[in-house]
Amino acid sequence: MAGAHLFVDISAHGFGHLAQAAPVLNTLSKRLPSLRISVRSGLPAERLATRISAGFVHIAGTTDFGYVMHDATRVDLAASARAYREQHADWDARVEREARFLGAQRPTLVLTDVAYLPLAGAQRAGIPSVAMCSLNWAELFAHFYGRESWAPVIHRQMHAAYDGAERFLRLTPGMAMADLTKVQEVGPVAALGTDRRSEIAGRLGSARDERLVLVAFGGIDKPLPVADWPAAPGIRWLIPEAWKIRHARASTIEGLQLSMLDLLGSVDAVIAKPGYGTFAEAACNGTPLLYLRRENWPEQDCLIDWLQRNDRCAEIGEEDLYAGRLVAALDRLWRQAPPPVPHPSGAIEAAETLLGWLESATGSARGRVAGDPEARR
Missing domain, CATH: 3.40.50.2000 (Glycogen Phosphorylase B;)
Structure with a gap:
């Protein structure tokens, strides 16, 4: 049986999405050494490799922009609105192109942090997909543009993409995401440094x-x-x-x-x-x-x-x-008195969930229901 192939889309809106995804990918690679990982990101391969110790194939490209920023603390709302309206003007065609692209990659599972177009494309192509992040762009979009007359259609498309994924792994700490139906909370995800x-x-x-x-x-x-x-x-x-x-x-x-x-x-x-x-x-x-x-x-x-x-x-x-x-x-x-240092348990917890889909492709999950993380328990 062919080994599992994980297709990962990592947002280039800052470095935080890479900081979230990398510990999970590193944990998965240790648990499933035969796993093939493809990473699509607007971040350069050299930057990705500073965090991802697992072997991966880099696909240069980006399917989300998050928000256009004036600087690290201020959103350019006008430019972001124009970008969202442009992205969704031909939404169905974009989803179709993404579905064909992902189908050609033949992944076992699509994981995003936290683009939604790959989720919509995977759903159309019949490929299991999981989102993982402390936020989602749909919830921020509703915050910034919820009162705009042009926004409801775009928000419905964003929300449908996120809610159509098999799971949304909500990292701790994270936004409420109360309007998503398949949220699974996991602990903090963080890598540890060495005192030098x-x-x-x-x-x-x-x-x-x-x-x-x-x-x-x-x-x-x-x-x-x-x-x-x-x-x-x-x-x-x-x-x-x-x-x-x-x-x-x-x-x-x-x-x-x-x-x-x-x-x-x-x-x-x-x-x-x-x-x-x-x-x-x-x-x-x-x-x-x-x-x-x-x-x-x-x-x-x-x-x-x-x-x-x-x-x-x-x-x-x-x-x-x-x-x-x-x-x-x-x-x-x-x-200040230092509180107890929190344990970054989230990478292991997220990897455990993702293995439910990935192990079935390697034959190492005999007796389990393919693609069902609950069967691991």
Whole structure:
């Protein structure tokens, strides 16, 4: 019997979708070494490989844009509306093309994080499909455009694609998704880094007691005027090289030649926007976090509520962040009592569910109902 083939579509709207999908794919590969994985994404193969240790074939392309962004914290609502209206103007034809494409790939299962066109295409092609994420674009679409006269038809098409999947694996923390009928909640998904602080200190030539603060806004950037920040004795800022900023107390992330995960596991704090990948990984690595709220982003409330229970964290205002008034906020953050570090159980839980479809294609699920994860129990 031919081995199982998993076709995965990973959104390139930032890096958080890759952070969610990669631990699940890595777990699946260990559990089912014969599994073939194809990954379609707008992210380059090199970026995918920094997170996905399992072997995979990269298919360059993207079927979702999420939302057009002004920057990491602000949505361009007008441009996003135009993009959605264009995408759905010939929706049935798009679904048909996607169905033919997926049929030619001959996957055992289609998994998306969190595009909905592949789900609609898989349903038309008769291929099982599963969505996995902390959010879905339909719920955000209803939030942003629910009162627009042109929106109901588009929302129905989006919702039908998500609700037609065999499952929606809702990661913890995640939005409610109360209007979807096949939601299955799984635990936090996060990769763990290695504490390499001594290596960082050696490369920077810094004292071991110097505080390291990582400034990371994910794949959608938000440059900050670090060069104008006041002196912060005893603190070193780790910032993206792309900002092209020189500051006596700042060093570039890229110059350290370490993975973002190892950096996250080594620093004293991270400054970020609310996003699943950074929040879940900071908490599961026990790293304190200062966050800048996103403008009108409905997912952030559930992320912040969860982080407040599972990590040392605090909000920072945009005015204070841009001015570099951070020392007092960081001192308060470091004085917080650390809560128990959460266990990232979600990758194993999600993999267990997906194996219900994949193992049947390898012959390793004898006696089970093919494609039924409940038969694993």
